[in-house]
Amino acid sequence: MRVKKLSFVTLDLLKSKSVIIEPEKITLDPSKVTHLEVGSGKGHFITSLAKDNPEQVFIAFELNMSVLYRIVEKKEMLGLTNLIIILGDAKNLDQYFEKDMIDYIYLNFSDPWPKKKHHKRRLTYETFLKLYQNILKPSGILQFRTDVYPFFMDSVDYVEPYFHIFETTTDLPPSLYMTEYEEKKRLHTKINQLKGRLKND
Numbered sequence: 001m002r003v004k005k006l007s008f009v010t011l012d013l014l015k016s017k018s019v020i021i022e023p024e025k026i027t028l029d030p031s032k033v034t035h036l037e038v039g040s041g042k043g044h045f046i047t048s049l050a051k052d053n054p055e056q057v058f059i060a061f062e063l064n065m066s067v068l069y070r071i072v073e074k075k076e077m078l079g080l081t082n083l084i085i086i087l088g089d090a091k092n093l094d095q096y097f098e099k100d101m102i103d104y105i106y107l108n109f110s111d112p113w114p115k116k117k118h119h120k121r122r123l124t125y126e127t128f129l130k131l132y133q134n135i136l137k138p139s140g141i142l143q144f145r146t147d148v149y150p151f152f153m154d155s156v157d158y159v160e161p162y163f164h165i166f167e168t169t170t171d172l173p174p175s176l177y178m179t180e181y182e183e184k185k186r187l188h189t190k191i192n193q194l195k196g197r198l199k200n201d
């Protein structure tokens, strides 16, 4: 994804907008259904879900400051009080979340890292799945969407040992909840999706 750097976006600005900019343990209400999107990009997916489900909690987790600022803008425009925005790297997820805190994790159009020597960087790779396994509640759900078929098939293999995969499709129909990337990509190609429930054994 080409990213335009926004020079006015500083850590101080993000902090003033209540973005969490350094690792800290997040306090969540365990009685509320909690959703986490890792690599949220500009945030259309997670902000749309948050708008339509005000009684639930949504967390956008994104590495890039300029991209993340677009989530901040949407949060303000929609007046969302149920959306937490975190600037951070997924490899440090355990520094933000205790065990068993999250009901749903979404990975939307994560970078495919096609070269074999870079596969370990994929957000569906084993090392990341172990982090998700730890922070998901028992029977928590992982949903992964991509337009890159080889990445999808590799991810099915990565995910299987950790999650009961209960849904796969290689031609996902459009929905109310799509990312900026999906809206562009589905004009030219089919969209793949898998859903898995955490294995508790």
Ligand SMILES: C[S@@+](CC[C@H](N)C(=O)[O-])C[C@H]1O[C@@H](n2cnc3c(N)ncnc32)[C@H](O)[C@@H]1O
Binding pocket: 001, 038, 039, 040, 041, 042, 061, 062, 063, 064, 067, 088, 089, 090, 091, 108, 109, 110, 111, 179, 180, 181, 182
């Ligand atoms: C291809 S873009 C997709 C963005 C968005 N999910 C969408 O579908 O429009 C991948 C996003 O993941 C973010 N990302 C990549 N690695 C990450 C990591 N380790 N932790 C958090 N975010 C990450 C990138 O900054 C980028 O915004």
